[in-house]
Amino acid sequence: MEHLGGDLAIVGARLRTNVEDASNADGPNGSGSAATAILARDGRIEIVGSDAEVAEAAADFGIEVRDVAGATVTPGLFDAHTHPLWAASVTAGIDLGGLATIEELRAALSAEHERLPEGAWLRGWNLEYEPFEHTGMRGDLLADAAPGRPVALICYDLHTGLATAPALAAAGISGAREFDDASEIVVDEHGTPTGELREPTAYNLVFDAAPAPDPDDERDALRDMFRRLAAAGLTGGAIMDGKERTVELLAELEERGELDHRVTVHHWHAVGDTDADQQRVIAAKDRAGRLWQTGAIKLFSDGVIDTGTAWLHEPDACGDGRTAFWPSWERFGEVVRAYHDAGMLIATHAVGDYAVSRVLDVYATLPERPGLPFHSIEHLEVLSDADVEQLRGSSVTASMQPLHMQWRAADHSDGWSVRLGEGRDETGYRVRDVLDAGVTLALGSDWPVAQYDPRLGMAWARGRHTPGDASAHVFEASQRLTGEEALLAYTLWPARARGHADRGVIAEGAVADLTVWAADPVDTDADALPELPILLTVVDGRVVHAAE
16 A cells, blocks of 8 residues: 655744755754745645745645744654664563662562563563672562562663573573673573573573564554654654564554654664575665665674673773674674675664774775765764774764763762773763764664653753753763754754755755754753653654644
C-alpha cells in the first residue's frame, strides 16, 4: 500500500529555518526571517512565506489553516542515538533508577514480586552501580525479594545485566564461557556465576530465555513509544541496535498507517558475525519505506567507564581500561572496510579516549566515496587534547550525549569519576572543543540509557548542570554550547552528517518534519528549557502530536 504524506498550513509563526537568508538580521538560523507561515503538501514544504500567501494557497487546495499565534517553529528534532524498540521492551519492567541501596532495591523487587502472577519473570531497568559498590554485583543479594522467581535486571547504561539463580538456570548458565567479544559471565572464586553479566552477548543469554512478547503487543509497544517521543518534539532518530525484527516492525507499522517517526536503522554487527552474516546485511542495505531506511551499521570498539571496559590511553584507577572489545583489531578494520565499500554508513561506539583514537586510525585508511556521507563515532565520553586534534579534519561526525553528565557528582565520588581518577574526569564530554575543531556535532539521548526528551539534552549541553537548579555544580563551564548550537545539533547537523539536504531545514522542497514550541528554544534560558511546552509535532506533513 502506498502512503502519501500529509497536507498542512501553519500561519502566525516565528520561524527558525536553519537556512542562510540575506534578509535575516539575526544570523544564519533564520530567526529574523520575514516569513511567518508554511504550507506543506504530500509531506513536503511547498511555501515558506507570509500568512496571507499561505492562507490563500491553503484555501485553493482545501487545506485547514492552523494559526500558532506567535509560537516558534523549528525543523523537526532528531535524536542521533536512540534505542526505541529496546526501550519499549526494557521499560516494560520496573524502573530502578535512583535506588541507592540494596535495601531499596529489595523493597522494590518484593513489591513487584507480589504484583506479578505466578510463573512470570520479574524484569527491571535503569539499575545503578552504586548499591553494589562495596559488595560487587551479586544476584544472591536480591534473590529473597522474589523467591523462586526469575529476576533479570539491566543497568542504566545497557552494558551490564544482573540475574538471580532461577534466571541463570533458565538460560542454562552454570559457569564462565568464552565469547567472541569482551562480554563476560562473572564468576566467583569457585567458578559459580555471581549473576553479573557484562555486555550484551552475555546478558542476552538471560533475556532471550525469558518468555517472548506477543508479536502484536511488540508492534503496538513500538508504535506507542514513537508517540511518546513525538510528545517531546522528536520527529525522528537513528536506531542504534537494528535487527531484522526492527525492520519488520517498522514496515508493518507503516503498512498500517501507524508509523509516526522518520528513522534510520543501524544494523547491530556483533563481533562474532561471520563474513556471510555481513554479506546478508549488505545485500539488504537498500530496504526502505517512506519514513524508514536501512543502509547503516552499528559497531562497538569498547564498553563503558563504570565497569572498566572502556578503552583508555592509560589504565583507570582500578587498573582496567586497556582491553579492546574486539580480540582482533585487524578484524574490526576488515569489517569496517567491507561496509564502507558497500556504501553503508557506519557508527562506532567509542567511549574511551584510546578507543576514539584507534577508530579514527581505521577510518583514516578508508578511500573516498564521492557523494556519500562519512561515518560517525558515538559517545566520545573522554578525549585527550591529542584526540581532539586527531578529530580535526577527519570528516567524522561526533555523536555525543552531554546529558549523561547527570550521573556525575560535584565531589567526584561517582563511579565514573572514581574510575577515571582525579583530573581525568575533567576531560569528559568536550562538545565545545569538538565543535571548535571544526567537527560536525550531533546530539542524542541513547534512550533508554538517559531520558529521551531533547529539551533536557539541549539544556545539559548548554548549562552542563542539573537544569532548573541554580545551585547545581557546573561541569567544565568552558564546554557549554550556545542555544543556537544546541538546536542545530538536534536538527541541521545530524541531517548534514547523514547526507540529507532536505532535512533539518525549513525550506521549499524539504520534508515537512516540524516542531512547534510555545516560545523560542534558543532564547529560552537553559534551566527553563525542559519545561517549555511542545505545541505541535509534525512528521511528513502530519500532526502526530498536539498539546491538549
